[in-house]
Amino acid sequence: MRKQIAAANWKMNLTYQKAEVLLKEFLSQPQNLSDNKLVVLAVPSPYLTMAVDKIAGEKHMYIAAQNVYSKKSGAYTGEVSVEMLQSIGVTYAIVGHSECREYFNEDNALLADKVKICLEHNIVPIFCCGEALPVREANGQNEYVTGQLQDSLFDLSEDQIKKVVIAYEPIWAIGTGKTASSLQAQEMHAHIRSQLTTKYGADVADSITILYGGSVKGANAKDIFGQPDVDGGLVGGASLNAEEFKQIVQGLK
Numbered sequence: 001m002r003k004q005i006a007a008a009n010w011k012m013n014l015t016y017q018k019a020e021v022l023l024k025e026f027l028s029q030p031q032n033l034s035d036n037k038l039v040v041l042a043v044p045s046p047y048l049t050m051a052v053d054k055i056a057g058e059k060h061m062y063i064a065a066q067n068v069y070s071k072k073s074g075a076y077t078g079e080v081s082v083e084m085l086q087s088i089g090v091t092y093a094i095v096g097h098s099e100c101r102e103y104f105n106e107d108n109a110l111l112a113d114k115v116k117i118c119l120e121h122n123i124v125p126i127f128c129c130g131e132a133l134p135v136r137e138a139n140g141q142n143e144y145v146t147g148q149l150q151d152s153l154f155d156l157s158e159d160q161i162k163k164v165v166i167a168y169e170p171i172w173a174i175g176t177g178k179t180a181s182s183l184q185a186q187e188m189h190a191h192i193r194s195q196l197t198t199k200y201g202a203d204v205a206d207s208i209t210i211l212y213g214g215s216v217k218g219a220n221a222k223d224i225f226g227q228p229d230v231d232g233g234l235v236g237g238a239s240l241n242a243e244e245f246k247q248i249v250q251g252l253k
C-alpha cells in the first residue's frame, strides 16, 4: 500500500516561541499514525533542530526542510545543504514549491539537481508541481505538469523515483481559499500516475505517493484524500492551527 502523508508547510510564519507552542499542541494527542500513515512537518530552517528534538520518540512523524540547495557545500551564502539537513536528523525536503519557482526563479533544471542531491543523501524530496490559473483556463494543465515531471524527475532511475514524493499544487488554489474540487485533484493525480506508468511501469507508478496541496482544510481533507490517486496533502495555512491540522491528519485514508 502507498504511504499516505499529511505534510504541514509552515512557510515563513511563526516565531520560535509560537512554533514551540504549536508543536506542543499538535503532539499533545496521539494521531493514529502507522507505517503507511505519516505526518511530515516542514518548518522554517532556524527551527529544524528544535522540531527534530521535539518529535524524537514519536513514531511515523518526520521533519522536513522547506527548501535545500543543489550543491553539496561551498560559497553559497544563505543556502542550506543536504549534508546539513542530514546531520541534524531532517529526513524530508520540499523541492520546487511554486513560491520558490516564482519569487526565486527556481527552474526545472535546478530542481532536477535538487531532487538528485536529496536522493544521494537519503533526504526524501517532496517535489512540487502545478499550473497557474491561465494555464488551467486554457485547459493546458496536463501538458504543463507533464513538462515539469519530464524536466525534473524523468532522468531518475526506477529505484530513485520510487523514493520521491510528488505534490500536485495548482497555483490558483494555494493560499487563496479556492480548493481544487476532489474531482479536479483526482483527474490530475491520475494523469501524473499515468505519466509515471508510461515512463517507469505500473508497479513503480502505483508505489509513488502523490499529495494534493492548495487550501486543504479540516473540512475538505477527507473528501480530497479519499480520491483513489490522492495520497494525502501538503498543507500551508491550515497547518498553523494544531486542531485543524489534527483534523486533516484524521482525513488520511
Ligand code: PGA
Residues within 6 Å of the ligand: 009, 169, 173, 174, 175, 176, 177, 213, 214, 215, 216, 234, 235, 236, 237, 238
Ligand atoms: P495552502 O498552501 O494550504 O495555504 O493553500 C499549500 C502550500 O503552499 O503548500
